[in-house]
Amino acid sequence: MPRRAIRYATRGTLASYATTTALALALAGTLTACTGSSGADDGGDGKPGSASASPSAAAPGKYDTLPEPCGTVAVSQLREMLPGAAAAEDGDTPAPSDSASPFEGEASVTYDTDRRVGCSWKSATTLSTRHLSVDFERVVSYKPTVSDDEQAERLFAKKARKAGIAVGPASAQSAGETPDGHASPTDKKGGSDGAGGEDGSDEPGDAPEDSSSPTPDEDLTPRALDDIGDAAYIDDTLHTADSGLHRDITLVFRTANVIATVEYDQWVTDKHRIPDSKELQDKARELAEQLEGQFEED
Template identity: 60%
Template sequence: MLALVLAGALTACTDSSGADDEGDTKPGGASTSASAAPPGKYRTLPEPCGTVNINTLKDMLPGAAASEDAESDPDSPTADASPSPFEGEASETYDTDRRSGCRWKNATTLSTRHLNVDFERVVSYDPAVSDDQQAERLYDRKASKAEIPVSSASPDNDGGDGEGDQTQEDQSGDGKGSKKGSPDGGASPSGDSPSAKGSSAPKDPKDSEGPKDSEDSTDSQEPAQGGSSSPGTDEDLAPRTLDDIGDTAYINDKLDTGDSGLHRDITLVFRTANVIATVEYDQWVTDKHRIPDSRELQDKARKLAEQLAAHFEEE
């Protein structure tokens, strides 16, 4: 009798142990670890000052070629006085594999133009969120701040916990990102419109003073005084999403007629995989009867963005 009891107990222990072993290996069990999200496509960033070709710079900075010729002429009083306007000035960042940018400026007797290009490689620190998904969230947040309709289907437009973006913002040299806030054309890595709060400081209108010449082109329509606005009733120039640049893109257009000087600011942001690229292009004038042309500035910004997107696709 005692032998039967002991045999039954031994059989029960063996069955229990087998059940536990089976549970450990069952899919979804406590010992099964979730697979990490895949890394982003891009592990480095291009050198931005060398990414924009000279012909594009000549087109976007009218009059710069004449200025460069004068500086290279040994008989010119401005010879060797300043570097070529086509060289560009690199943005200072802690890690150029995570964030890089370059800015250009050219002033004629009619107006001053600034061009800024910024690249941000987004990295997710959540193993359940891929780098591409984190970049999509950051892009959507930028588009939402600029009041652009969001075209992507991100499950978390409000950015979740925002940990990844905080890290991205800290990549710049001042801990907040290089921002364009003066006529010297500082970088604005956030990609937000210069009219968005906190994205730009007043520029010195002295950069664009002087008599008019024919090197630059502007409209002759007089704008309303004060404040800022979008391009008006022309729907094809209004702030909008773009379907043919990168994975997703938008363009923003703001006209500012405040006391600091009349200027039009174009911001084009596109995402390709885990990289967000921003093109900022503006024109400043002091004659408020000559409005910077929206279509011209937008077309030039789009052409540059298409070239940059193609550069990433080739990698």
């Protein structure tokens, strides 16, 4: 009898031990599962601190607003660039009594004035008509790894390529440059500044008179500029089509994440006299330098 009692007691003890072990293993499995879940959140592989760091966002652009465009050009500058408007302002030419000042300008219609603004002016005399416009575009990059300034630099380079002007290290190899480095500004009718009469012919005596007189060392070709903003270029195009004789100056410069464009042209009624390239370029550059200076002050 005592031996049987001992045998029964041993079996009960083993059974109790097995049950306790199973419970312990189940509890350990539950704890392991919880720990593994926490590790996945940390790094994806269960190892603390092994999470892959996301790339840091590029720095925002320097400018987050744009100026009021019609107020960026001083009246003194407008008087220089728009002699017809100056004459009307001084009462030398008749003007409607209810007309606004010719120097107020007309704001461009844009869908988002926080991203793009512009203004234009016009003056006319019996000899010629001049148009002036300024445009400001604030560039914003939507790529987290590309800054606003970098995106603006890319857009500026694209505009220069479209105009056929090399910017950067290759800027010396400007489009249309002759072997001696001095070519005439582009003539959309063909030929140089002195080509084409009223009907566009090259007959002797029909050539328009070129009123520009650059010095031998002066370059008036479309080219990159290195003294305005972070980068700049100027384009000079002469149109001699039957629709009218006019010279168009386009100067584009970039400062940080803003691209500014100055467009200045002169149409003449006397097709035998070409608008002065040097005069128009000098005035466009002077205005661009003033505009760039306003951004520097911000």
